[in-house]
Amino acid sequence: MTSGLEIARGHVLAAGHGSGTAFVTDPVSFWGGVSADDGVIIDVHHRDRGRSVAGTVLVMPVGRGSSSASAVLAETLRVGSGPAAILLASPDIILAAGSVVARELYGIECPIVELDAASFEAVTACDGAPLGVDASDDLAVIRALDEECDLDP
Amino acid sequence: LGAGALILDDADEAMLAGEHGAACALGMRTVVAVAEGMRASRLLDITGAHIDGCIYYGRVCLDWALRFRTLGGHVRVPTTLNIGLLDLLHPGLTDLPEETARPARELMETYVELGANPTFTCAPYQLAGSRPGFGEHVAWAESNAIVFANSVLGARTNRYGDFFDIACAVTGRAPAAGLHLTEPRRARVVLDVSALSDALLASDVLYPVLGLLLGGLAGNRVAVIDGLPAGLHEDRLKAIGASAASAGAVAMFHAVGSTPEAATLADALQGEQPEAVVPVTPRDLRAARDRLQTARPDAALDGVCVGTPHASADELRRIVAALDGRHVRIPVWVNTARGILAGLAETRVEEALRDAGVTVVVDTCTYTAPVVRAVRGTVMTSSGKWAYYAPANLGVEVVFGSLEECIRSAVAGRIVRDDDFWA
Numbered sequence: 001m002t003s004g005l006e007i008a009r010g011h012v013l014a015a016g017h018g019s020g021t022a023f024v025t026d027p028v029s030f031w032g033g034v035s036a037d038d039g040v041i042i043d044v045h046h047r048d049r050g051r052s053v054a055g056t057v058l059v060m061p062v063g064r065g066s067s068s069a070s071a072v073l074a075e076t077l078r079v080g081s082g083p084a085a086i087l088l089a090s091p092d093i094i095l096a097a098g099s100v101v102a103r104e105l106y107g108i109e110c111p112i113v114e115l116d117a118a119s120f121e122a123v124t125a126c127d128g129a130p131l132g133v134d135a136s137d138d139l140a141v142i143r144a145l146d147e148e149c150d151l152d153p
Numbered sequence: 154l155g156a157g158a159l160i161l162d163d164a165d166e167a168m169l170a171g172e173h174g175a176a177c178a179l180g181m182r183t184v185v186a187v188a189e190g191m192r193a194s195r196l197l198d199i200t201g202a203h204i205d206g207c208i209y210y211g212r213v214c215l216d217w218a219l220r221f222r223t224l225g226g227h228v229r230v231p232t233t234l235n236i237g238l239l240d241l242l243h244p245g246l247t248d249l250p251e252e253t254a255r256p257a258r259e260l261m262e263t264y265v266e267l268g269a270n271p272t273f274t275c276a277p278y279q280l281a282g283s284r285p286g287f288g289e290h291v292a293w294a295e296s297n298a299i300v301f302a303n304s305v306l307g308a309r310t311n312r313y314g315d316f317f318d319i320a321c322a323v324t325g326r327a328p329a330a331g332l333h334l335t336e337p338r339r340a341r342v343v344l345d346v347s348a349l350s351d352a353l354l355a356s357d358v359l360y361p362v363l364g365l366l367l368g369g370l371a372g373n374r375v376a377v378i379d380g381l382p383a384g385l386h387e388d389r390l391k392a393i394g395a396s397a398a399s400a401g402a403v404a405m406f407h408a409v410g411s412t413p414e415a416a417t418l419a420d421a422l423q424g425e426q427p428e429a430v431v432p433v434t435p436r437d438l439r440a441a442r443d444r445l446q447t448a449r450p451d452a453a454l455d456g457v458c459v460g461t462p463h464a465s466a467d468e469l470r471r472i473v474a475a476l477d478g479r480h481v482r483i484p485v486w487v488n489t490a491r492g493i494l495a496g497l498a499e500t501r502v503e504e505a506l507r508d509a510g511v512t513v514v515v516d517t518c519t520y521t522a523p524v525v526r527a528v529r530g531t532v533m534t535s536s537g538k539w540a541y542y543a544p545a546n547l548g549v550e551v552v553f554g555s556l557e558e559c560i561r562s563a564v565a566g567r568i569v570r571d572d573d574f575w576a
Contacts, residue, residue, distance in 0.1 A: 011190075011192075012189070012190065013190035014186065014190065015186070031210075032542070032545060032546070036210065036211050043545075044545065062402075064402070066296065066314075067205045067294045067295055067296055067299075067312070067313070067314040067315055068205065068208065068210060068314065068315050069314060070314040070315040070316045070317065071206065071208075071210040071211070071213065071214050071314075071315040071316065072210055072211075074213040074217075074316065075210055075211035075212070075213045075214075077213075078211070078212060078213045078216075079211075091190065091191065093187050093190060093191055093311070093312075093313070093314070093317065094312065094313075094314035094315075094317075096186075096187055096190045097183070097187055097313075097314055097315070097316045097317040097320075098314075098315075098316065100183055100186045100187060100316075101183070101213070101217055101316045102213070104179065104182070104183065104220075105213065105216050105217060105220060112190075114190075138189070
């Protein structure tokens with residue numbers, strides 16, 4: 001469990017604990033859009049092409065999942081180039097399955113959380129700030145690990 | 154966002170406790186974890202599964218399949234396999250480095266050892282014995298197959314992906330949520346195509362482009378297309394679905410008069426009002442087609458790729474008819490299933506294709522697998538899905554046409570296309 005100021009609660013799509021710098025971005029498909037080698041966004045149409053998701057708390061509204069997004073997410077987690085957590089504004093069972101598998105096979109956790117609109121808004125205000133995500137059983141808690149977030153509504 | 158309260162029955166609990174073996178327990182742990190995320194209140198029985206996890210993207214794919222095999226896993230329901238990265242029947246055709254080819258082949262073989270049928274096709278619904286009936290629950294992965302199962306067969310599946318597919322197959326269970334239930338299958342959006350000309354409605358080239366438009370407009374919502382001719386050929390419905398699932402997260406659509414839950418518009422809407430009615434004009438379709446094409450219509454043509462999703466027996470016969478005994482001047486690849494070729498063994502179809510210089514690819518697909526004499530330059534296709542993905546996957550330029558136009562172009566060695574009905 002991380003300590004810090006709670007900024008949001010959400011619905012657990014995949015359980016686990018993770019922390020990292022919030023990376024707020026547009027939807028990216030792991031299949032075809034992210035390099036499993038280094039976590040770098042390779043989708044030529046993406047505004048953050050060239051940036052890496054590795055070690056970040058990846059914040060995007062939807063997962064844009066192809067059927068194979070599970071495999072590519074899990075492969076990034078296996079090689080250590082995956083995100084520390086993923087925060088979404090809608091459910092994505094394909095990404096969730098990738099996280100569940102990485103945990104089963106390698107004990108690597110990447111919690112995936114679905115947030116409501118207000119919570120998602122609060123989290124996007126933390127772009128670039130360190131966040132902690134604790135997702136266990138039926139509740140996920142997102143915390144700001146320092147005070148850089150703009151938490152004013 | 155409240156937590157779902159998933160209730161397992163005694164058989165589920167027994168699987169979870171390992172009473173059916175460790176592989177079944179692993180499958181059930183995975184199904185339960187994902188079902189909770191879906192807010193399912195229970196699981197339900199499935200009658201079949203289609204697995205996409207047999208295509209190799211990295212070591213994790215093989216590790217997951219091998220874990221089930223090591224634990225003594227076996228599928229509990231009839232299970233088909235999607236394409237892999239290799240054409241196992243024509244080993245020289247796919248040009249992969251050995252360090253990728255070896256695990257990619259082992260992955261395909263491991264799923265067969267788990268009891269799956271070595272169909273290696275993205276279109277299992279074209280194989281006799283692999284078509285779920287109306288109202289049957291299945292767990293299918295591969296986006297075009299999911300759309301076809303829901304829309305054309307009236308079977309019920311969510312958009313499942315790699316890894317979750319085998320978990321459902323070894324347990325025979327899936328979360329009772331989403332498109333397994335009746336209400337979520339209701340159309341939210343109406344695409345009204347009544348403004349299109351009879352000539353356009355009669356042309357094959359319309360359907361993949363209409364699918365792209367549908368995918369862009371509907372996103373993950375169920376849409377109904379109103380105004381198409383009734384009783385559309387399955388190949389046309391297949392083309393709509395494959396394009397729609399490429400351009401959007403579409404899992405199901407209705408076509409009034411053609412798909413089984415849309416005898417009427419009101420049926421597709423389940424008696425409710427739609428969120429939106431979108432009229433489709435020839436101009437919209439032309440724009441959608443043009444967005445799909447990266448090559449100039451007068452570009453020199455380097456190759457033709459058709460059969461994405463895998464060509465049906467009818468489509469292979471149409472290619473042979475369009476060839477009309479002539480030889481192609483540029484490379485032509487046709488993807489199909491080994492099961493489709495086996496079904497045509499008594500005919501001269503495969504021989505006629507090869508005699509004409511056409512390369513038949515099975516078990517994989519030219520939009521994802523590196524094929525010898527690598528596809529490059531400007532390539533013509535009749536597939537909305539191929540056109541959507543190939544420029545990024547393969548670095549080719551794409552031009553779009555009907556199946557017959559693709560074959561006529563291959564014979565002529567240049568783009569031959571009739572643009573009149575787009576007017």
